[in-house]
Amino acid sequence: MAKNLPVTHKQRADTSANWLTVNPTLQLGEIGFISDSIPLKMKVGDGVTQWNSLPFISVEDNFFYGLNTVNTLTSLPVSKRLIIASVTSATTLSLAASLPVGSELHIKVYNTGATAITQPLPTTAPYESKKTDGANITSVSIPVNGSIEINILSATNKYIIKTDA
Numbered sequence: 518m519a520k521n522l523p524v525t526h527k528q529r530a531d532t533s534a535n536w537l538t539v540n541p542t543l544q545l546g547e548i549g550f551i552s553d554s555i556p557l558k559m560k561v562g563d564g565v566t567q568w569n570s571l572p573f574i575s576v577e578d579n580f581f582y583g584l585n586t587v588n589t590l591t592s593l594p595v596s597k598r599l600i601i602a603s604v605t606s607a608t609t610l611s612l613a614a615s616l617p618v619g620s621e622l623h624i625k626v627y628n629t630g631a632t633a634i635t636q637p638l639p640t641t642a643p644y645e646s647k648k649t650d651g652a653n654i655t656s657v658s659i660p661v662n663g664s665i666e667i668n669i670l671s672a673t674n675k676y677i678i679k680t681d682a
Contacts, residue, residue, distance in 0.1 A: 528559075540567045546670050546677055561619040563673040574619035590626070590636065599623050604659075605630030610639055610678075616671040624667040628659040636665075638678055646678040654680065 529543070530550040543549050543562020551558045560571040583597030590602055592613040602624055616622060628634050637656045638646035648654050657680050659665050670677045 536568050540569050542567050543571070545672060559619075561670070561672065563675075566673065572618065590624075593622065593624070595620075595622065600625070602626045603629045604634065604636075607634050607636045610636070610667075612669070612676070616669065616676065618671050618673055620671050622669040624669070625664060626659060626667060627664045628661055631661065633661055634659040638667075638680070639676075643675045644678060645675060646680070649679055649681055 528548040528550055530552040531539075532553045533551045536549065536551060541549075542565065543560065545562060545564035547562040549560050549562070549568065559574050560568065561574055562571065584599045584601065585594045585597045587593065587600060587602045588604060589608045590604065590610040591608045592611055593600060593602075595612055595614050595616045598621065600622060604626060605628070612622075626636070635656050635658055638644075638654060640646050640653070640655055646654050657665055657667075665680060667678060667680045670679070
């Protein structure tokens with residue numbers, strides 16, 4: 518049985534002037550906010566590019582908006598950032614179109630079939646599949662009547678897949 522632990526998740530934040538002066542390289546998937554900007558502005562790191570060269574992500578446009586409901590993990594729609602998938606068997610996880618850099622899909626996958634599912638995750642470029650602790654992973658198990666969560670973050674030239682399973 519999985520344990521739920523209370524966690525506070527904090528992103529990096531600084532003033533516009535400090536970001537420009539220090540010009541750090543954010544880690545892969547790390548989010549940095551400009552604290553003195555309204556509307557809020559943010560960038561997502563790729564582990565290589567310095568702050569001043571990263572594109573801004575519009576917080577208003579890229580937080581979860583809308584919901585897509587699907588019954589397969591093949592050709593997932595990217596028009597909305599939250600996906601509810603009710604599946605009965607494993608399929609090839611793929612995207613229907615490119616996901617803009619800095620955007621993230623949140624996928625809740627429910628197993629509505631009669632048997633447990635071993636869902637393979639893509640591991641070849643441009644995909645990297647990892648557990649939430651950072652360990653590489655090639656598949657996840659979804660028990661009968663159970664669910665898992667998968668997040669796909671678009672970074673420069675790659676998609677980072679993270680799962681709680």
